[in-house]
Amino acid sequence: MAISRRDFLKVIGFTGVTSAVATIGGVLIGRGEDILKEIKPASKVRWAMAIDTRQFKTDEDFQKVIEACHKAHNVPNIPDPIRQVKWIWVDTFEKAFPTIEHEYISEEIKKRKFLLLCNHCDNPPCVRVCPVKATFRRPDGVVVQDMHRCIGCKFCMAACPYGSRNYNFYPPREFLSQVNPEYPTRTTGVVEKCILCYERLDEGKQPYCVEASEGKMFFGNLNDPNSPVRKAISENIVIVRKPELTTKPMVFYII
Amino acid sequence: MYNSDKVIVGIIIFILFFAMPFWLNFGKAKALPKPELPSDTKECVESREYMRAFHMKMLLDWRDKKVREGQVYYINSQGKFFKMSLQNTCMKCHKSMEKFCDRCHTTISAHPDCWRCHIAPEEVKKWQ
Numbered sequence: 103m104a105i106s107r108r109d110f111l112k113v114i115g116f117t118g119v120t121s122a123v124a125t126i127g128g129v130l131i132g133r134g135e136d137i138l139k140e141i142k143p144a145s146k147v148r149w150a151m152a153i154d155t156r157q158f159k160t161d162e163d164f165q166k167v168i169e170a171c172h173k174a175h176n177v178p179n180i181p182d183p184i185r186q187v188k189w190i191w192v193d194t195f196e197k198a199f200p201t202i203e204h205e206y207i208s209e210e211i212k213k214r215k216f217l218l219l220c221n222h223c224d225n226p227p228c229v230r231v232c233p234v235k236a237t238f239r240r241p242d243g244v245v246v247q248d249m250h251r252c253i254g255c256k257f258c259m260a261a262c263p264y265g266s267r268n269y270n271f272y273p274p275r276e277f278l279s280q281v282n283p284e285y286p287t288r289t290t291g292v293v294e295k296c297i298l299c300y301e302r303l304d305e306g307k308q309p310y311c312v313e314a315s316e317g318k319m320f321f322g323n324l325n326d327p328n329s330p331v332r333k334a335i336s337e338n339i340v341i342v343r344k345p346e347l348t349t350k351p352m353v354f355y356i357i
Numbered sequence: 358m359y360n361s362d363k364v365i366v367g368i369i370i371f372i373l374f375f376a377m378p379f380w381l382n383f384g385k386a387k388a389l390p391k392p393e394l395p396s397d398t399k400e401c402v403e404s405r406e407y408m409r410a411f412h413m414k415m416l417l418d419w420r421d422k423k424v425r426e427g428q429v430y431y432i433n434s435q436g437k438f439f440k441m442s443l444q445n446t447c448m449k450c451h452k453s454m455e456k457f458c459d460r461c462h463t464t465i466s467a468h469p470d471c472w473r474c475h476i477a478p479e480e481v482k483k484w485q
Contacts, residue, residue: 176476198399240427248424249474283481284445289473 170314
């Protein structure tokens with residue numbers, strides 16, 4: 103049976119159109135499924151912390167908390183102030199809250215010292231800039247840095263408006279007077295920061311700093327109205343660092 | 358080819374001489390590493406064969422699960438629970454890095470960089 107040129111073209115045209123539609127449709131449906139997979143239900147847990155700055159009075163109060171964290175996580179004690187490594191530290195009101203500071207704030211508050219640490223922002227700029235996804239935000243809100251992936255590019259240090267990140271310029275082991283054999287150190291060439299003791303949270307414990315503060319810091323699930331943080335926040339006046347940057351810090355300071 | 362018989366004999370002698378280590382060690386496996394196994398426990402996380410072949414994969418898997426996915430325990434094929442940790446699980450049974458991990462790794466020239474950050478049991482003594 104001979105097929106006319108016209109019929110042949112019709113068949114070819116029909117198959118071409120059908121396969122194109124099927125391919126494009128398939129791709130679109132597949133992409134839709136991928137997107138659906140990426141949408142995750144909101145986590146029930148959102149860890150947050152409130153620091154009662156009224157109760158931190160003496161240097162000892164601060165030192166106890168800082169030491170608990172730094173000892174447990176093998177944070178080196180580097181004398182060089184520019185290249186030191188710190189997970190939790192102390193600074194003045196004007197350094198901690200430069201944009202809230204104004205001349206009529208009470209003298210007493212201006213003189214207070216503040217305990218600073220990674221804010222575990224809800225909208226963390228460090229996560230966005232990390233080229234290797236070493237820093238990521240867990241569903242429960244902890245901003246974790248995976249030291250295994252860190253390539254030491256320091257983008258996150260530039261992105262973080264709170265100075266929470268430090269680069270290891272010096273071999274950290276040489277600046278440790280004692281070690282916690284349960285926890286790794288870091289090495290030259292990686293950035294590090296507070297990880298909100300996620301390894302303890304996963305085991306149902308509280309972060310070291312909260313434990314060592316003996317009631318001066320409150321920790322818990324922000325989504326739970328009965329948690330210690332929620333109570334502390336609702337019963338007191340709280341401020342956060344640099345709120346105008348909309349990073350949504352999750353460390354609250356009770357004033 | 359000129360002097361072909363001499364040249365060929367020469368080549369054969371050269372090859373035999375060059376392959377001397379092979380002839381001398383023929384049929385013997387001398388360089389097998391002997392890692393020191395723990396004396397107080399009998400079983401590893403998985404079977405010995407599995408650990409030999411896949412401990413590196415397991416460690417990387419533990420690392421990702423623990424650090425990135427927030428899991429704490431590994432359940433082995435017998436249903437036993439192990440905390441996923443290099444320093445607090447592996448090295449609590451295998452109490453030495455030099456006498457265990459390194460004995461194999463030196464033999465095969467594998468250089469895992471884990472110990473640059475993770476504290477080997479030997480290292481701890483430096484601080485005490």
